[in-house]
Amino acid sequence: MDTENPPLTPGYFDVPANMLATIVTCLEMRTRPAPRPNPPSDGLMVEPWPSPATDAYRALYRRVGEDWLWVSRAVMDDDKLEAIIRDPAVEIYAMTRDGERLGLLELDFREPGECELAFFGLDQSLIGSGAGRIMMNAAIDKAWEKPITRFWVHTCHLDHPAALAFYQRSGFAPYKRMVEICEDPRQTGKLRADAAAHFPVLQAE
Incomplete structure (x- = not known):
């Protein structure tokens, strides 16, 4: 038995007001899917x-992720972050329009034979516009240009409610589910207090 992560039993579990609980779904594709047409690029x-x-990386990371409670790269030590984003096995792309960065795509090839879709996010103004399909098609093309046998991603219910279905339509298949407990970054000042209005802050009694 894994004593650090014992199996959950059926029932309800109280989560402290300063913590978040989220269901994480892991998805993968083992072969390149049939191409899907891009919508008009506008x-x-x-x-x-x-x-x-x-600083520029963090600014875009916050722009596309703060309302979905992305926090890891926002608070990571500079040296650690720079080691990742300057690693030749990590490829970073920006979705742009007229020179303005509106989307972040990060592909992590550090595990041999695999690619992780590490980050995939759009400015709120682009959600529902077809921009996600354009960026996903680019992600699939870039990932499968390499000699990989697995392309994978994970999402959680703090993300956009359409994210899981979007990944499945794109060719990813779910293979594992996890529960993650973490501190609420809005209560520690790591993210702005009004971020992620769809997931309310709980005040301790």
Whole structure:
């Protein structure tokens, strides 16, 4: 038995007010899926963003992820973050329009034979516009250009409610589910207090 992560038993479990509980779904594709057509681009492009400046990277990370409680890269030590985003096995792309960065795509090839879709996010103004399909098609193309046998991603119910279905339509199949407990970053000042209005902050009694 895994003593650090004992199996959950049926029932309800109280979560402290300063913590979050989320269901994480892991998905993978083992072969490249049939291509899906891009919608009209409306001036959007997916461009390589090699070795981005830390501040610029964090700004885009927050822009696309703060309302979904993305926090890991926002609070990571600079040295650790720079080691990741400057690693030649990590490819970073930005979705742009007229030079403005509106989407973040990060592919992690550090595990031999695999690619993790590490981050995939759009500015709120692009959600529902077809931009996600354009960026996903680019992600699939870039991932399967390499000699990989597995492309994988995980999402959770703090993400956009359409995210899981979008990944499945894109060719990813769910294979594992986990429960994650973490501190609420809005209560520690790591993210703005009004972020992720769809997931309310609980006040301790």
